[in-house]
Amino acid sequence: MNNLNLAALVKSEKRARKRMRYLALLHFTEGHSRTAIANMLKVSRTSVNTWVTHYLTHGISGLDDKHNPGRPAQLSAKQLVNLKEFVQRQSLSESGGRLMARDVSLFIQSEFGVTFKQANIYRLLHQLGLSWITTRSRHPKQSQDIQDAFKKLPAVNDP
Template structure:
C-alpha cells in the first residue's frame, strides 16, 4: 500500500491537474482526515472524494486514472471514410486548376451520404484520415515523371559521361546552377504581434547580380562566383573553379539544367570535368534550388541594396555563411540517387 508521502510525491510529479487533485485527496486520506474535511480542503464535492478513495481501495493507482470518454459515435462507417479519403486523394489537385477545400469535402459527404457536417467537424474527419493543409510544390506542365525516374539511374549515366579509365569511386558529382539576386528582392515572413501585418521595404530599382554556385554533396566542397551577367564565358570561369577544386586523379561530373550557356563546349578546356544535363522541366532534381531558397530566407530577404557593389558584398556574405557548416551543405544537397558505389 502507498503512504501519504508517496501520494505527495506523485502529486508533485504529475502535470495532469485532475490527477494531482486525486493524489492530494489520497494524501489527506492517508493522514487521517475525514472525507468531508478533504472535500473542503480541495474545494470539491464530498461524493467525488468518496469515489476516488473507493476506486483506489479497489484498484490501486490505476483506479485514479481518468477513463477515456468514448465520445459521440462517428456517423460515417469505415468504408465511407475510406471513400472520402479516396475522393480527397483524387481531387486534391484539379486538372482544370484550383484546389480542393474543406467545403468541397463537406459538400461531397452531404451529396454522397446525406450527412451534413459543420466545417470544423470536416476538418476533424480529414485530420483523422491523415490529411493536413500543407504547402504544395510546383512543377512544369510538360514535366515527365518517367524521364526523371530514368535520369535517376545515375551510375549508368555517369559511366557514359566520364573517361573510360576512371572507376566510379574516383568520380565526384557536383550540382550547379545560377540565381539572380538584387534590388527587386523578395519579402518573407517575420515574427510580429498576432493580428498585425507589418510592412517591410521592397525596392523598385533594378540592379542585380548573378550567383554561379556549385556543390559537391559527397565531400561538402563548394565553388561560386558572382557576375553582372550570364554567358558562356562566365560559365567557363565557374567550371575552371570546379576543375581546380577537383583533386588530382579524380573527375568531376557537373549536373546542371539546360540553360543556353550550359553547353558541352564550356567544359572542353578541362580534362577532369564533364557535364550532365538534367531532364527538361525538372528543377526539383537540382538541390541548388534549396540552396538559393536557404540564402533568400535566412540572409537576403527583406533587405535594401544601394547598388551592385553592395549586392555582391551581401550575397558573398550569405554564401560564406551557408558553406561555413560543411555538414549543412552535405545534408541539404545530398540525393540518394547520386550514390555511385556501395
C-alpha cells in the same frame, strides 16, 4: 499504502488532477473526514467520495485517469477512403471549375447520409491529408494552340 508513500506520490506527481487525488487520499489515511477533505481541497464531497471508493476497491491504480475515447466518428474508415478518392478524382477532372466544400458536403450527404458543416468539411479533408490550396482553374474550352497563335499576332498599339 502508508502515509510516507502517499506523501512521496503527492510530491512527485506532475499532473495536478492526479496530485489532488493523492492529496485527498493522504488526508483520508490521516483520519480526516471526507467532508473536511473536500473543504480543505476546495472540491466537492462527491469527488472525494469517488476517489476514496476507487482507491479502496482498485488500489492506487484506481486513481489513474480513465481513457476518454470522445465522440465516435461519423464516417467509417471505408467511407473516408471513398471520400478521398472522390476528391482526388474530381480535382483531376478536365471539365474545369473548382471543387468546393459545398460539393464535397453534397457528396457526403448523398452517398453516406451524413450532414457536415463547411468548417468540418475542411477539417475532414485536412485529416485525410488533402490540402485545400488549389491551382487556377482551366476553362473547359481552353486551347494551348489558340493561345500560342494569339501571341504571334502583331500588337496593333505598339509603336
